[in-house]
Amino acid sequence: MRIVVTGGAGFIGSHLCDRLIARGDEVVCVDDLSSGRPDNIAGLLGSERFTFLDQDIIEGLDVAGPVDAVMHLASPASPPDYRRRPLETLAVGSRGTENALRLAHRHGARFVLASTSEVYGDPVVHPQREDYWGNVNPIGPRSVYDEAKRYAEAVTSAYRRTLGVDTGIVRIFNTYGPRMRADDGRVVSSFLVQALSGEPLTIYGDGSQTRSFCYVDDLVTALVAMMESDQAGPINCGNPAERTIAELATLVGEITGCPVVTEHHELPQDDPTRRRPDIGRAQALLGWSPQVEIEDGLRSTAAWFASRPEEVASAAAD
Numbered sequence: 001m002r003i004v005v006t007g008g009a010g011f012i013g014s015h016l017c018d019r020l021i022a023r024g025d026e027v028v029c030v031d032d033l034s035s036g037r038p039d040n041i042a043g044l045l046g047s048e049r050f051t052f053l054d055q056d057i058i059e060g061l062d063v064a065g066p067v068d069a070v071m072h073l074a075s076p077a078s079p080p081d082y083r084r085r086p087l088e089t090l091a092v093g094s095r096g097t098e099n100a101l102r103l104a105h106r107h108g109a110r111f112v113l114a115s116t117s118e119v120y121g122d123p124v125v126h127p128q129r130e131d132y133w134g135n136v137n138p139i140g141p142r143s144v145y146d147e148a149k150r151y152a153e154a155v156t157s158a159y160r161r162t163l164g165v166d167t168g169i170v171r172i173f174n175t176y177g178p179r180m181r182a183d184d185g186r187v188v189s190s191f192l193v194q195a196l197s198g199e200p201l202t203i204y205g206d207g208s209q210t211r212s213f214c215y216v217d218d219l220v221t222a223l224v225a226m227m228e229s230d231q232a233g234p235i236n237c238g239n240p241a242e243r244t245i246a247e248l249a250t251l252v253g254e255i256t257g258c259p260v261v262t263e264h265h266e267l268p269q270d271d272p273t274r275r276r277p278d279i280g281r282a283q284a285l286l287g288w289s290p291q292v293e294i295e296d297g298l299r300s301t302a303a304w305f306a307s308r309p310e311e312v313a314s315a316a317a318d
Ligand code: UDP
Pocket: 078, 079, 174, 185, 186, 187, 188, 190, 191, 202, 203, 204, 205, 209, 211, 245, 267, 268, 271, 272
């Protein structure tokens, strides 16, 4: 297959590119490197089946030659990133998604939208099933991401209904693994960087809020399964093993072997209280369920950060 991956130099996108190249596909990776990094795809640049386009998809998206699938992952995705670039986040979720859909339409290609558990906002239904419509504050600081992705789901569904584009929507829950940016501000990267640097772990609020963490290799398997299916979705993709943030801090201490001190900071506005996917649809329709236990996933992520002391030191100094 010949596959366009938007956001292909990002954390999840670059792992997806690796997997596709390893399977023998051709990949056109499109990224403006605003949060993605050249390092993430450095190992692929030598492959003649891999092409990199340094391009902002808000401006348009044109790819020469045939396209069988468009995997649309481009967007800032960590809360500090989208708080720093609110207008770009809205633009890439709306205009960027429309440009990616147009590309799929022109080529008669399968289109997969990387949506998010954030469409459920601060959910009042637990665990979250795909038929729950969510509880999003439309004007709060997180809304630039949440509403952009909700719009992206709406426009994707309209292209399917109106123009017959073969679209699929996956809702990605918290994902972690090697190639997370040390300074992306997410909880897994922050805790690992802090533990490895001997800094206190910053728990926002009392640490009783929960998340369910999926290892990136598992997530990529789900994305490929969705690409190969004709499912419209939405389909939740995440690991249903739910942890409190305080439990995660303890686990990071155990795994890194670093003595852990915690300090409490104010909980950000609209921070979801509980989050856990119901993955019944993914299991039934894609034959997918996550395989990697959090202890193993955290161990490889910690090892990856430990092999980049300069990056960790500079993130810790921020
Ligand atoms: N969090 C925390 N300390 C940090 C970063 C995040 O306690 O240094 C909390 C955050 O408030 C949220 C959870 O960890 O409740 C997950 O945050 P993250 O930014 O990783 O992703 P989110 O699920 O909020 O998009």
